[in-house]
Amino acid sequence: MKRGSNMPAVGTYNQTLVLDMIRRSPSGLSRIELAELTGLSAQTLSNVARKLSLAGLILEGDRVVSGPGKPRTMLQLNRRARFAVGIHLDPSIDTFVVVDLSGSIVAHIEAPPEDTDATPDLIAGLAASAHALLRSADVPFDRVLGIGAALPGPIDDAAGMVLTPPLLPNWHHTRVRDLLIESTELPVVVEKDVIAAMVGELWADADHALRDAALLYYGAGVGLGIAHDGDAVRGRTGNAGDIGHLIVDPSGPPCQCGMRGCLGVTVAPERLLFDAGITDSLETPWGAVPAGLDELRTRAQGGDARALAVCARAAESLARAIVLVNNMLDTGTVVIGGPAWSRLSELLEPPLRAALPTIPQITTTRPLRLVEARLGTDLAAAGAACLVLDSMFTARASDLMISAS
Template structure:
């Protein structure tokens, strides 16, 4: 549990700490409860609550009687006080969301990925879709904190640039952050998609169950989000989480890297569709992948032996990957989600849960906890929007630094 400070120089930290605790409580918290949780004095807490109220971030709720003494007034989050937009660039479909201050999705839309090599046109389309979604959600412009953009790696985090993702050639070496700022006049934060997804799941985690956890993202590719001590792990360059070449089957199909059984190639959507006979070639247009996965699911439901075998092999590969990842991290909790997972989870999850305890490589001493991502198909886009909220309203030790100015 994070504790507050009664030093006068740390008001910002205390405000974000108290706001975070109120946000995570479905019914709100009283000043007495907040004092007990944070260690803040009654005077400090009163000042913090007043500032949050003046900013419109919290509301005073009903008075609650609990035992003798004065009734307690519950402080509750004003969900519509602030909003953020999120964008996820994906080879098969672009996703746009708007979230409120609680991180709840209030608007969603999808659009085909841009097929032009004109960078201005690509950025203009993102900006237009974001503006249209904000209008449809009836969000006041002065309450929009900014835009988060979740991008497949690799990225240049210092420049806010998408470097050379193999499945998005039209976006190579694009300064997404700066160009979106110019096009929208809003602050923009750029993050690798798996890291954004991890932040989003943490933002939605009211019980702090994901302070130390891993997130397996299964979409056009596979990636890993990591949380340690409540913080998403970004790595030295912001590109942590590349697990596509983790070998899960030495006898599996040969990857482009020359190895056999790399996770990314073994469970790649186009590979599953080809092996199941849904498509006649591995060279599948990415826009056709969602419909192909739906067809694979339908065939498996109809008892098609080939489709069922493909799903079983995919579950086995994912199970082995999860075990190997947890052996390295000792996280204990693994979240799984992403666009491909959302379409196939009803087929993969039962098999995955059955296999996990039997994987021979397990070295951890406690049972592994597997949970589905709360943000569903919007995992990366909502995570990107939550990045904006997280940057503004998460209590971090850096907020305790005292300026000499």
């Protein structure tokens, strides 16, 4: 449990700490409960609560009687005090969401990727969709904290630039952050998509069950989000989590890296569609992939042997990847989600869970805990929006650092 400080120099830390605790308690918290949780004095806590109330971030709730003494007034999050926009760029579909201060999605749209390689048009398309979504949700512009953009890696995190993601050639070397700031007049933060997804799951994790966890993201590609002590692991360049070349089947399909059975090519959606006989080529247009996965699900649910075999192989490959990742990280908890997973989860999850304890490479001493991502198909987009909230409203020990002048 994080503790507060009564030092005058750390007022901002205390405010974010108290706000975070109130946010994670749906019914709110009383001042007495907050004092017990944070270790703050009554005077410090009173000052913090007053500042949060004046900023419109918290509201006075109902009085609650719990035993002898005065009734307690509950402090509750004002969910509509602030909002953030999340954008996820994906080869098959772009996703846009608006979240409120609690991280709950209040508006959502999907749009086909812009069919152009002209950077101004690409950025203008994102800006137009974001503004249209805010208008449709009736969100006051002055309450929008900013935009988070989840991008396939690799990225240049310092420059806010997407570099050379193989599935998004039109976006290569685009300064997404700076251009989107110019186009929307809003603050913008960019992040690799799997890291954004991990941030979103942490933001939604009210009971702190994911303080140390891994997130397997399964969409157009596969990636890994990692949480350590409640923070997403970004790595030195913001590109942590590339597990596409983890070998899960030495006799599997060839990969462009020269090896066989890399996770990325083994469970690639276009590979599954080809192996199931839904397509006759591995060069499936990305716009057709979601419908193809829906067809794969329908065939498997109908008992089609070929479709069932494809799902079983994919589940075993994912299980092997999860075991290998957990051997290395020893998190014990693995979240799984993403667009491809959301479409196939009811077929993949049972055989995946059954396969986990049978993988011969397993070395950990306790059973793995596998949980479904809470943010569903909006995992990366909602995570991107939560990046904005997280950067402003999550208390971290580093905020206590005082530099000498």
